Amino acid sequence: MINQRNHELAVRMADLARNVASPSSVDDVLADVTKTAVELIPGADSAGILMIRKGGKFDSLAGTDDLPHQLDVLQMTFNEGPCVQAALDEVIIRTDDFRSEHRWPKYSPAVVEVGVRSGLSLKLYTASRTAGALNLFAFEPNAFDSEAETIGTVLAAHAAAAILASREGEELQSALSTRDRIGQAKGIIMERYGVDDVRAFDMLRRLSQDTNTRLIDVAQRVIDTRQTA
Template identity: 75%
Template sequence: MTQLHQHDLAVRMAELARTVAAPRSLDEILSGVTMTAKELIPGVDAAGILLVGKGGSFESLAQVTDLPHLLDELQMKFEEGPCVQAALDDVIVRTDDFREESRWPRYSPACVEMGVMSGLSFKLYTADRTAGALNLFGFQPRTWDVEAETIGTVLAAHAAAAVLASRQGTQLESALSTRDRIGQAKGIIMERYKVDDVQAFEMMRRLSQDSNTRLIDIAQQVIDTRG
């Protein structure tokens, strides 16, 4: 890696680090990662991110062009491919030439038909589980080397950090919303039945247990009957 290239990489990594901490949407941050991959890694003609959702579902995000989304759909259809393999199993999945790739007998010919000859996918890690994969595609075969893998690994780490921060923020918002609704329901019960907050909470807890209903759902029912 040349000194100039190292400097460019360091500058872009610093910019991406700031975006993770800044108040931007997850899609904006991930789009920055894929665009940076296209700029810094020679031979990247398309890039995208495949996220793993609950129950093993997948979500295609942050595409530089529509091509990664189309390729992700093919992988979902065929239940095979490098992006899924990187998201669930291997850390780095590299294909130098899809015309010679035998791991995915249905997906590989479809890539060639769409003009994609090479692919490079990186697993996104979070603290508790795999988040998905950063996926790069090229129209030329035998495009990438160890340097490309190194840069892609760093970019994948930034993407994983953004996903983790987003999930933690969503969990915090959900927890605050739950606390607020339970508090609101307690206030309604206290006023309606002239009890204190401990007794009001105990009433909701008992109802939740007896009816096998989540406490937050009981709270919402109380709020809904306020009128």
């Protein structure tokens, strides 16, 4: 049974790795991660991903049903809970029975009311503006063990890789867009004032400094003047 489960895990990990490396959307990859968690971790009834942004805003992602979002709302309302703690502080937090769990005096009774008895939360990563956790829930107590933690940790790593890869792609696209707009603005200035590209960029830079305006915004204004001329 264990060998079969290890084989299934290896196959699914390979699939997830290919998805991270492919053009699949990050939402698709995260949905695969939570679905795989419920399939491969015995006792897991529901799974989701909680992302906490700077300022206390949060996103519930890739829930296998509505339960993870419901519990995320409770945690953010009470400002306590295992998913929040795993995302911000701990690496792994396991709760064997919320009926006797005293670490979160407001959250635990609320969880019991909706029928959840045990949980497992695993940190994805913590960046300067965002933290996240993969969270598993079960309707039975003592649903998770060390094997569940091992499988969950691997899945959390794949989720983190997908999110980071997506953000790197977005940053690259933003950088390319910025470069293109500055290039367009330089070309307009070179044509309009008969200067070379070095001088055109210097004019943009000086205008940015003199007006305390971002260089990309100055470049956009130059482009806009040509478009409206």
